[in-house]
Amino acid sequence: MLEQFSIDVDQGLSSEHKYLPSKYFYDKVGDALFVKIMALPEYYLTRAEMDIFEQQTLSMLNAWALDKHQHFELIELGAGDGSKTKKLLTTLKRKQYNFDYLPIDISANALDQLEASLARELPDIKVHKQQGDYFKILASLKSSHHPKVVLFLGSSIGNMSDEEANGFLIQLGKTLNPQDKLLLGADLIKPESLVLPAYNDSQGVTRDFNLNLLARINRELGGDFDLNQFKHDPSYTQQEGIAKSYLTSLADQRITVKHTGKQYWFKAGEKIYTEISRKYSDEIIQNIIEGSGFQMIDKLTDQNNLFADYIFNKR
Ligand code: AVI
Numbered sequence: 001m002l003e004q005f006s007i008d009v010d011q012g013l014s015s016e017h018k019y020l021p022s023k024y025f026y027d028k029v030g031d032a033l034f035v036k037i038m039a040l041p042e043y044y045l046t047r048a049e050m051d052i053f054e055q056q057t058l059s060m061l062n063a064w065a066l067d068k069h070q071h072f073e074l075i076e077l078g079a080g081d082g083s084k085t086k087k088l089l090t091t092l093k094r095k096q097y098n099f100d101y102l103p104i105d106i107s108a109n110a111l112d113q114l115e116a117s118l119a120r121e122l123p124d125i126k127v128h129k130q131q132g133d134y135f136k137i138l139a140s141l142k143s144s145h146h147p148k149v150v151l152f153l154g155s156s157i158g159n160m161s162d163e164e165a166n167g168f169l170i171q172l173g174k175t176l177n178p179q180d181k182l183l184l185g186a187d188l189i190k191p192e193s194l195v196l197p198a199y200n201d202s203q204g205v206t207r208d209f210n211l212n213l214l215a216r217i218n219r220e221l222g223g224d225f226d227l228n229q230f231k232h233d234p235s236y237t238q239q240e241g242i243a244k245s246y247l248t249s250l251a252d253q254r255i256t257v258k259h260t261g262k263q264y265w266f267k268a269g270e271k272i273y274t275e276i277s278r279k280y281s282d283e284i285i286q287n288i289i290e291g292s293g294f295q296m297i298d299k300l301t302d303q304n305n306l307f308a309d310y311i312f313n314k315r
Contacts, residue, residue: 002259006221010260012272018264020213022159022245022275027216031107033209035081040205042197045155045187048307053084056300056309057091063298063311064149064181071098072147077134078156079103082114085151089118089125100126104137138175148180155187155307157288158278165278165288173292173314182294182312186280189241190306199234199243199277207232210245210274222258229253233271241279246271285310 005024012019026034038046066072074092076085082103092099101118105111111129118127130137141148150172157165172182199206210232217223229250236243249266256263278284285296294312301308 002220006257006259009217009221009257010262013255013257013264014262017273018266018270019273024213024216025209025275026107027212027220028109029215030209030212031110033205033212036205037201037209040198040201040203042201043206044194044198044304044306048187048302048304049153049155049185049309050084050087051302051304052300052307052309053087055303057088059298059300060088060183060309060311061091061095061097066097066147066149068095068097070147071100072149073102073141073144074099074149074151075102075104075138075141076151076153077104078152078154079105079114080110080154082118084153086118086121088151089122093122093124100128102128102130102141104130104132104134106132135171135175138172142175142177145177148176150176150180150182152182153185153309155185155277155280157184158187158280159276160278161276162278162284162288166290166292169289169292169294173294176314178314180314182314184285184310184312186285186308186310187277188301188306188308189238189279189281189284191238192236194306195236195238195243195279196234199236199245200232204232206234206245210247213274214247217257221260224256226253230272241281241284243277243279244273245275245277246273248272280308 008021037043089101103111103114108131111131115127115129118125160168211227214225214227214230218225230247231250233246233248249268249270251268253266254263293315295315296310297313298311299308
């Protein structure tokens with residue numbers, strides 16, 4: 001793990017246009033900052049998708065057209081704290097559906113907490129947590145002949161480029177059987193005045209989240225980044241529908257990272273690209289599902305039309 005982090009950091013900081021992969025945001029500090037982000041007044045995404053899960057779980061069940069008597073598997077990729085999914089689980093239980101809930105996450109800690117909270121709040125639900133790589137776990141589940149419904153919430157797909165998202169959905173499609181379902185959360189394209197503050201909040205939590213990448217390099221790889229010499233620098237254009245986050249160097253400076261055994265030079269104003277947060281339209285969604293075998297069967301949006309949960313059937 002540390003080796004791969006070191007290799008990725010060296011590759012990103014040695015590149016002509018410097019970058020760092022956003023998956024490294026999520027260590028213990030980053031997880032805690034992300035929990036704070038989700039509660040920020042400016043970060044509308046979580047509340048908007050929660051609104052869909054509070055108001056429209058019956059529409060989800062309609063779209064999935066599941067037979068109440070046939071056992072199915074509800075699989076969640078990157079389950080986190082499961083707060084939205086608990087709304088769905090409550091409806092499924094109330095309507096007496098026959099299912100198991102399989103949350104998949106890379107973080108064993110997040111899964112343990114989710115399992116404990118479900119045991120308290122929804123003790124009748126059968127939970128089989130699965131820790132590890134999404135596709136390895138999905139591949140191991142493919143032989144089960146129970147129908148599957150996969151949830152991928154929070155617009156996490158938006159942290160991939162369209163090309164990566166397409167590759168991800170093609171790979172996901174291969175792990176499912178015909179008639180299995182996918183519910184994909186996607187933040188919708190909207191004006192800059194709404195999107196940019198979500199990535200540049202007034203309390204500076206998103207700034208700390210972004211800078212934690214450098215702090216993590218200092219902690220784990222023996223880097224000597226001075227966090228005061230880098231600025232959180234988000235951008236968004238409505239025309240493209242893409243928010244990007246950068247860390248911009250405030251001075252000419254040289255950084256040493258013990259673990260890579262290298263030094264990296266920065267010019268004042270030079271940027272490290274750290275994250276894409278893609279926003280979607282139906283057309284862009286159609287583009288990224290190309291070749292995956294998924295067919296769109298429904299689209300549920302929140303009351304303010306900020307966010308959509310797209311529902312697909314695997315052909
Ligand atoms: C997890 N992901 C969908 C978040 C987003 O909105 O792109 C991560 C995040 N980055 C900054 N704020 C939130």
